[in-house]
Amino acid sequence: MSTNNSHDRSNPESTPETEPIVHTLHPAAPIEHEPDRPRRRHYYLGALAALLAALLAFLAIALKPAPTPPEPPIQIKTADAAPHRPADHVAPPVGELTPEQLAQLPESTTYSDIPAAPLDPGSADPSTILRPTRTIAVFDAPHGTPIATLPATQIGSSPTAVPVVQQWGTWLRVLLPSRPNSSTGWVSGERDVELNPVRHLVVINRARHTLTVRTAPQGRWNSRDLGTWRVDVGNAASPTPPGRTFVLAQLQGGPHSPTPYSALVWPLGTHSQTHLTYGGGPGTVAIHGWHNETPRGLDTTDGCIRIPAKARAVLEDLDLGTPVLIT
Secondary structure, eight states: OOOOOSOOTTOGGGOOOOOOOOOOOOTTSOOOOOOOHHHHHHHHHHHHHHHHHHHHHHHHHHTOOOOOOOOOOOOOOOGGGSOOOOTTOOOOOTTOOOHHHHHTSOBOSTTOBOTTOOBOOOOSOOOEEEEESSOEEEESSTTOOEEEEEOSBOGGGOBOOEEEEEEETTEEEEEOSSBSTTBEEEEEOSSSEEEEEOOEEEEEETTTTEEEEEEOOBTTBOOOEEEEEEOBEEOSSSOOOOEEEEBOOOEEOSTTSSOTTOSEEEEEEEEOSSOSOSTTSOOEEEEEOOTTOOOOSOEEESSOEEOOGGGHHHHTTOOTTOEEEEO
16 A cells, blocks of 8 residues: 555545644734724713713703792681771872862962962963862972962952963973962873963063063964053052063952952952052052053053053953063
């Protein structure tokens, strides 16, 4: 039998001892291991999920609402424990006082003196006349201190009518009929007043001894003079007081009246600066006639203004509250 150097692969028993297989690599090439990508991806996803879970847990604790305390038991008040409030209780409107408060204030009339009243600022000619429908409060400023009342009637039961010389919102500044001369006050225009336009203006020029009645400007229509008359005014010892005032009343005169020297008398909202009284009255300056004599344009009166009879028809048409400017 001849010896065969080749191995019989079909017979395992004849297979010689297996030698280790050695891979011959290029000596310069380093050994690299292929990274396990699926494993690393799973690791990152797991870490991200854990981080999100921790964040959600933190937010849940931080935003958890505080526990609501239990509601106290409802206490039902009896009728005796309820505060007393009159059924007709209503907050007073702006500028309105109670009847008790009004009764403590002096009335602004031709007989009174209101020292706290602010003086006339002397602004533009008045365009409105105010008439109170009942006694109202007078203040020293809008929302200010009450200083007087303005009744619904004046001397001789004439309806009160005063010119408005300034406005601030619903507050109206009016000339007052009381002393001192040129005194004013603020009233509320929200209620208990009537407002009417000024129709005429009376201008008395003491130096020229004239009285002029003119119409008030209306819209695009300018004023026009209705007449100018020569008049007598106060003398040097008792001059006619200058400034803005108004027609306070229109009184019937004649033989059986306190003013027998004139058929009609128009008291003004101003007073003599030297006489405290005229014949027992309050020293109110007035426009009137004089024993049917025609004034000669002289300084002969004790402060009043004497007019000719022919001026009476025009003055009779003046509204109460008509502004009068004495220069």
